[in-house]
Amino acid sequence: LETVPTIKKLRAYAERIRIAELEKCLSKMGDDISKKNRKLVDDLSRGIVNKLLHGPMQHLRCDGSDSRTLSETLENMHALERMFSLES
Amino acid sequence: LETVPTIKKLRAYAERIRIAELEKCLSKMGDDISKKNRKLVDDLSRGIVNKLLHGPMQHLRCDGSDSRTLSETLENMHALERMFSLES
Amino acid sequence: TRRDEMMSKLKEGKKYLRLRDPQKAFEEFKEALRIAQILGDPTEAKKAARGLGASCHRQRKLREAIKYHSMVLSISEREKENTGDTEAYGAIADCYTELGDLETAAKYYDKYIERLETD
Amino acid sequence: TRRDEMMSKLKEGKKYLRLRDPQKAFEEFKEALRIAQILGDPTEAKKAARGLGASCHRQRKLREAIKYHSMVLSISEREKENTGDTEAYGAIADCYTELGDLETAAKYYDKYIERLETD
Numbered sequence: 001l002e003t004v005p006t007i008k009k010l011r012a013y014a015e016r017i018r019i020a021e022l023e024k025c026l027s028k029m030g031d032d033i034s035k036k037n038r039k040l041v042d043d044l045s046r047g048i049v050n051k052l053l054h055g056p057m058q059h060l061r062c063d064g065s066d067s068r069t070l071s072e073t074l075e076n077m078h079a080l081e082r083m084f085s086l087e088s
Numbered sequence: 089l090e091t092v093p094t095i096k097k098l099r100a101y102a103e104r105i106r107i108a109e110l111e112k113c114l115s116k117m118g119d120d121i122s123k124k125n126r127k128l129v130d131d132l133s134r135g136i137v138n139k140l141l142h143g144p145m146q147h148l149r150c151d152g153s154d155s156r157t158l159s160e161t162l163e164n165m166h167a168l169e170r171m172f173s174l175e176s
Numbered sequence: 177t178r179r180d181e182m183m184s185k186l187k188e189g190k191k192y193l194r195l196r197d198p199q200k201a202f203e204e205f206k207e208a209l210r211i212a213q214i215l216g217d218p219t220e221a222k223k224a225a226r227g228l229g230a231s232c233h234r235q236r237k238l239r240e241a242i243k244y245h246s247m248v249l250s251i252s253e254r255e256k257e258n259t260g261d262t263e264a265y266g267a268i269a270d271c272y273t274e275l276g277d278l279e280t281a282a283k284y285y286d287k288y289i290e291r292l293e294t295d
Numbered sequence: 296t297r298r299d300e301m302m303s304k305l306k307e308g309k310k311y312l313r314l315r316d317p318q319k320a321f322e323e324f325k326e327a328l329r330i331a332q333i334l335g336d337p338t339e340a341k342k343a344a345r346g347l348g349a350s351c352h353r354q355r356k357l358r359e360a361i362k363y364h365s366m367v368l369s370i371s372e373r374e375k376e377n378t379g380d381t382e383a384y385g386a387i388a389d390c391y392t393e394l395g396d397l398e399t400a401a402k403y404y405d406k407y408i409e410r411l412e413t414d
Contacts, residue, residue: 079167
């Protein structure tokens with residue numbers, strides 16, 4: 001459960017990047033794109049972020065049933081916090 | 089230098105995801121998108137991946153001048169290899 | 177038309193969220209949800225519910241935010257159409273984390289993570 | 296026109312890369328590069344060079360791949376226009392990694408990483 005706040009922070013970190021890049025892209029497109037395609041571009045941005053996050057997120061969750069898994073999960077957490085500057 | 093192969097594997101991992109999602113998106117759009125917008129969608133996919141990778145990539149590189157940084161860098165490497173299943 | 181009005185409310189709601197005015201955003205989404213329910217449009221009702229959840233979340237009304245994000249999940253279940261569920265599970269988990277209920281948060285994050293790969 | 300021919304060669308090259316036929320891809324990109332140079336079109340010349348780099352890389356012709364990816368960088372420098380540089384630095388570093396020259400690879404990865412955030 002110690003890793004739960006890290007999951008939240010990592011999600012927020014990735015979402016900030018996604019939104020910033022998406023808005024940059026859509027503003028350059030202007031009205032030059034159909035509503036359907038706008039939706040597909042949004043889906044693309046979510047698809048990339050979600051698939052990239054899947055591995056790290058999975059490795060932040062463990063049932064804590066054996067200690068090796070727990071200590072590994074905590075190591076993953078510390079590494080992610082360092083790498084994405086999530087400490088606060 | 090031990091982390092160099094991991095940088096390569098992480099890049100390849102992210103690129104596979106990017107290409108798969110991009111092709112899914114473009115195939116759904118069909119010919120219903122201008123060349124300019126197709127380029128912008130490609131840029132979007134690169135932008136998201138690159139900005140998400142920046143932190144982890146940076147933390148895989150260290151000049152190894154002091155041992156604390158080196159051991160941290162190796163911990164980051166092991167965590168990334170676990171989380172993205174990069175061992176091989 | 178009714179539908180145009182609903183779409184414009186959704187758009188306004190998003191605009192106010194971007195402008196960091198969650199109270200005004202809430203009003204717009206609330207009205208959009210009402211029209212979507214009259215029209216029987218589950219897709220737009222989900223977007224409105226999601227916007228309401230985000231508006232409440234930004235105002236630290238966490239219980240209310242959970243209620244609206246859960247509405248997305250129940251519409252999905254009723255319609256057998258899962259768009260927006262991943263995000264809803266994640267958002268509900270975020271709220272429980274902020275409430276300090278890490279146990280419940282973890283359960284929702286597990287559903288969120290399960291869906292990340294396949295979405 | 297010449298330009299149409301070049302664009303179609305680039306398209307064909309990409310198609311062959313996708314179909315995992317790097318030899319045929321190489322031929323197409325080679326021709327595209329030749330036309331781009333005649334037309335004096337640096338943007339498309341970079342795309343062709345990049346395609347040539349990728350085609351060589353897939354054939355394990357690593358030294359040649361490095362040569363073509365480096366061509367992207369030198370066109371960028373000449374034109375003061377950096378599109379494609381991040382990817383070129385990364386690809387060159389990948390080649391050096393495969394050659395076992397981790398020292399040189401690290402130098403190129405550093406330039407790659409430096410550009411990831413701002414690109």
